[in-house]
Amino acid sequence: MIGLVVVGLDVLPEAMLIALQCMIGKQDKVVAVPLAPSEEADGQRQAILKAVELADDGDGVLVFVDSMASPAGYLMLSIMEQADVDVIGGVNLPMLCKVIELRHESSVEDLAKLARDEGRKAITWRTP
Amino acid sequence: MxxxxxxxxxxxxxxxxxxxxxxxxxxxxxxxxxxxxxxxxxxxxxxxxxxxxxxxxxxxxxxxxxxxxxxxxxxxxxxxxxxxxxxxxxxxxxxxxxxxxxxxxxxxxxxxxxxxxxxxxxxxxxxxxxxxxxxxxxxxxxxxxxxxxxxxxxxxxxxxxxxxxxxxxxxxxADPKNPLYLGRDGETLTIEEKAAIIATSKGVPGASPRNTGMAYWRDHVKCCELGGFEPDENIQKLVGLAEVYRAQLEHDDPKLFAELVAIEAKNAPAGAKEGVTYADPVYDVAMVSASADPRRVLDLRNGAISSADLLTDPLxxxxxxxxxxxxxxxxxxxxx
CATH class of the missing domain: 3.10.490.10 (Gamma-glutamyl cyclotransferase-like)
Structure with a gap:
């Protein structure tokens, strides 16, 4: 099973996982990493690496960040090779629901494509 | 070829x-x-x-x-x-x-x-x-x-x-044939003159979330640090100097200082410190201040405007x- 880590500013990662739990129940190997703006970058990197370790049961880990243009996105640039993880920017609930559903049967690469496509598809504009 | x-x-x-x-x-x-x-x-x-x-x-x-x-x-x-x-x-x-x-x-x-x-x-x-x-x-x-x-x-x-x-x-x-080309430090402007422009410049209102020279360059240094990129010594020095000049500007031209800080504060996300887009700059301002030109920031800025003709739109x-x-x-x- 592919592990999932959500990294973002402040309460967003935890809030997202709480919302996810409300929708589809408690999930294993899903870890949130909240980043406080005042924290040192090295401490933040260590927190992310630890989360990847916790989420990994041997099949790999996919990391989601709030935005590639945020501290989370930039931090991942510096450690993605070391952590050996792929990163999806612009995390949203529909993409997380889809990857939870299919993470037992997909490769990390396929799951990353699926997450990106599902996330894009879910952003729609509805008018009255 | x-x-x-x-x-x-x-x-x-x-x-x-x-x-x-x-x-x-x-x-x-x-x-x-x-x-x-x-x-x-x-x-x-x-x-x-x-x-x-x-x-x-x-x-x-x-x-x-x-x-x-x-x-x-x-x-x-x-x-x-x-x-x-x-x-x-x-x-x-x-x-x-x-x-x-x-x-x-x-x-x-x-x-x-x-x-x-x-x-x-x-x-x-x-x-x-x-x-x-x-x-x-x-x-x-x-x-x-x-x-x-x-x-x-x-x-x-x-x-x-x-x-x-x-x-x-x-x-x-960068295109040396373009009238908007400045070139490397010393080619048209010194690093001090570039820093003075960065410390005092602002973009067209609403053009960018990083709508002052200072906010853009601060963010760039911070993003590179977070991204684990090899620090670029020239850019670190340039932005460090600009910080020194920005601090001087508070005394030299309080009105411009307040205007720039207000633009940066307006565009900063919650939790950021004043004047900083989302995190503290990583360069050591005290370290670069020793090498800062002792002239006032406005003198440097005016010199830069004159050397690089920065008040004339080249288009x-x-x-x-x-x-x-x-x-x-x-x-x-x-x-x-």
Whole structure:
């Protein structure tokens, strides 16, 4: 099973996982990493690496960040090779629901494509 | 050296553009990015050889791509460097008072490397609409980079990556022939003069979330630090000096200081400290202050304005009319 880590500013990662739990129940190997703006970058990197370790049961880990243009996105640039993880920017609930559903049967690469496509598809504009 | 496009081996290529698609992409690269024939040929050949189209970002493009892409990965362009090489008439300056922004140049001795991010779209994840997606990417890129601030020339350069080998990336390069070119430190302005402009400049209102020179360069240094890029000593020194001058500005011109800080505070996310977009700068201001020019920031700024003619918009009214024509074209929906 592919592990999932959500990294973002402040309460967003935890809030997202709480919302996810409300929708589809408690999930294993899903870890949130909240980043406080005042924290040192090295401490933040260590927190992310630890989360990847916790989420990994041997099949790999996919990391989601709030935005590639945020501290989370930039931090991942510096450690993605070391952590050996792929990163999806612009995390949203529909993409997380889809990857939870299919993470037992997909490769990390396929799951990353699926997450990106599902996330894009879910952003729609509805008018009255 | 003139490089001719060679499409004779198209049968061996994983992705083959039709004649019409090739002409469409070639035309867009020529019209919107003003790329020369050799670079256009290299890029189109690479699209067919790899089934991918790649841009290489080393500045704000890293976190803020101009277009949707399929994949991003880090890389280094050997023999290139970045710096405060260009004037800016929109994002970090205005036509009436130009600012200073980032550009890339080949290094003088051919060594070194420019770190950044490749943003790729590829035919593999596409449903037969790949050529149109390439066209959209080029148009989005041009709309952002050339439509208001035509400072760059567009080159195709080699970028070394860990997992994807050496790939070709489309890059914004500083153009010594462009009237908005500043060049390396000492070429037109000293590093101190550039820092004074950065400390005191602002862009056209609403043009960018990082709408002052200071906010843009602070963010760049911070993003590179977070991203684990090798620190660029010249840029660290430049931005550190600009911080010193910004602090001086509070005494030299309190009104301008308050105006700039207010712009930065308005654009800063919650939790950020005053004047800082989202995190503390990483350079040591105390360290660089020892090397700061003792003249006042406004003297330096005025010297820079005079040496680089920063109060004259180098674009003529005919240039601006032409830019507006292209902008209108670029903003029109793509119909294919």
């Amino acid at each position: 003139k490089i001719e496009a060679d499409f004779s081996g198209a049968a061996d290529k994983p992705f083959e553009l039709t004649e019409e698609e090739r002409a469409m992409i070639d035309g867009a690269l020529s019209r919107y990015l003003h790329m020369d024939e050799a670079d256009r040929a290299v890029l189109i050949n690479d699209i067919e050889l790899t089934g991918g189209f790649r841009q290489f970002g080393y500045g704000s493009l890293i976190g803020d791509p101009s277009s949707e892409n399929d994949k991003e990965y880090g890389g280094v362009a050997p023999g290139w460097e970045k710096g405060a090489f260009c004037k800016d008439r929109h994002y970090r300056g205005t036509p009436e008072s130009l600012g200073v922004t980032m550009g890339a140049l080949p290094t003088e001795d051919g060594t070194g490397g420019l770190p950044g991010v490749i943003q790729e779209i590829n035919a593999g994840s596409d449903d037969g609409n790949f050529a149109n997606r390439v066209l959209k990417n080029i148009k989005d890129f041009a709309l952002r980079e050339t439509s208001l601030n035509p400072i760059y020339e567009y080159k195709v350069i080699d970028v070394e990556t860990t997992r994807h080998g050496t790939v070709k990336g489309l890059v914004c390069a 003529s009214s005919a240039d601006i009319r032409q830019i507006n024509v292209l902008k209108t074209e670029l903003e029109a929906p793509t119909m294919h």
